[in-house]
Amino acid sequence: MDEFRLIERFFRRDSKSSEVVVGIGDDGAVVKADTNEQTILVTDTMVAGVHFPERTAPQDLGYKLLAVNLSDLAAMGATPNWFLLNLVIPDADENWLEEFSTGLFSLAEEFGVELIGGDTARGPLCLSATVGGHVKSGTALMRNGAQAGDQLWVSGTLGDAAIGLDLVGGVLGANDHDMDYLVGRLNRPIPRIVLGLSLSAVATACVDISDGLLADLGHILRESGALGAIVDVSCLPLSPQAIAVCGVSLARQKALAGGDDYEICFTASPAQRPQIEQLRDQCNVKLTCIGSVRALSGIALTGTDNQDLTGIKSGYRHNWP
Ligand SMILES: [Mg+2]
Structure with a gap:
């Protein structure tokens, strides 16, 4: 042909x-x-x-x-x-x-x-x-508008796609039900278009999570002028399927550093919280506050005894030898 x-x-x-x-x-x-x-x-x-x-x-x-x-x-x-x-x-x-x-x-x-x-x-x-x-005109959401004191939000659940990839590769195992869900999250991410449209009015900065939360949040912080953030690991939204397959500790690592989530990470003033909670219902998507932006650069993780985070690499990058 x-x-x-x-x-x-x-x-x-x-x-x-x-x-x-x-x-x-x-x-x-x-x-x-x-x-x-x-x-x-x-x-x-x-x-x-x-x-x-x-x-x-x-x-x-x-x-x-x-x-x-x-x-x-x-x-x-x-x-x-x-x-x-x-x-x-x-x-x-x-x-x-x-x-x-x-x-x-x-x-x-x-x-x-x-x-x-x-x-x-x-x-x-x-x-x-x-x-x-x-x-x-003038309403595009960008990475560079975060302010110290903003709250940090994510849509959906994180880490599912990275666990799905491990299931496809045989690194992890699961029952058929959990397998279908997690591999579905890998292969069929839901573009958060409706959410993005609504966020124009409330978010100060926004990025989609393609290379892992830490890596993509890092883009917002860098572009917003070398800011930092505190992320409460105990608040990370995990699916029941992710926890069932690999336990909370590994699921948190996948949520922080796994790729392919295609969820939205955004920052907003604490004053916007009621509007954001309304958006949750209007857009029919889970929205979770996972921490806040601060002036001190770097990302600090709280809500965990750090030892379960030792394996973390922050995000996928293409490299050429
Ligand atoms: Mg992107």
Whole structure:
């Protein structure tokens, strides 16, 4: 199958979005931009064997590729509009493409984002997407606005995806029920778009947790002017499944340093607490205050006897020899 038939068969959909003037099929896409809005662009690449185990189901890969990008938009407080897809695949396996595109478009339709172009090439499996969204001008949530005295909040539960990865790799074991839940959290993160939109009015800084809480919180603190934080480890939100599979101590380590959570970490003035507690119900997402920001730099962990945190490495980083 050649490139053009592949795109036509698996990736071309009827346009529904009012933002898209010209979608797939020309040299470039044409999208509208509103004068009162700013465009937010995010991109993410997933390499087989680096970002996901080689045997991950193609439906999950399609879903996750878009989900991780939407998570970045959520962290900016943006509404997603359209995306570009770059696919490097070893062969044009029709079953693989059918499943991959099904997973991809299931999430695209849920959030009303339209595929407007991209590229395909033959080579070792590598998936990349670029997503465009918008905010009302001047309302983008950024990493650099945290203040000493702000409270520190996270959405959902942390550490599930890292435990899911250990289950897939056979490092940990679990019953079928816990396995399904935790591997589902690894492969099917829920982009917190609705939460992100609501946070524009209350948060001072925001980041999505992709490389582990300590690493991503570190970005907020650094960008906000070498601030520090106290994190109460006993407050970290853990799922019952995470605790059942590896116990509280290891689950806390995974929550602090495991990757792939795609939950939201944000800071807000203590005065915003009632509004944040309302958001919990409005957005139907768990929100937990886990500590506070302070002027003294570095992240201090309280609420634990530290000995169960000795194995912690803070976050994933790509390195080149
Ligand atoms: Mg991010």
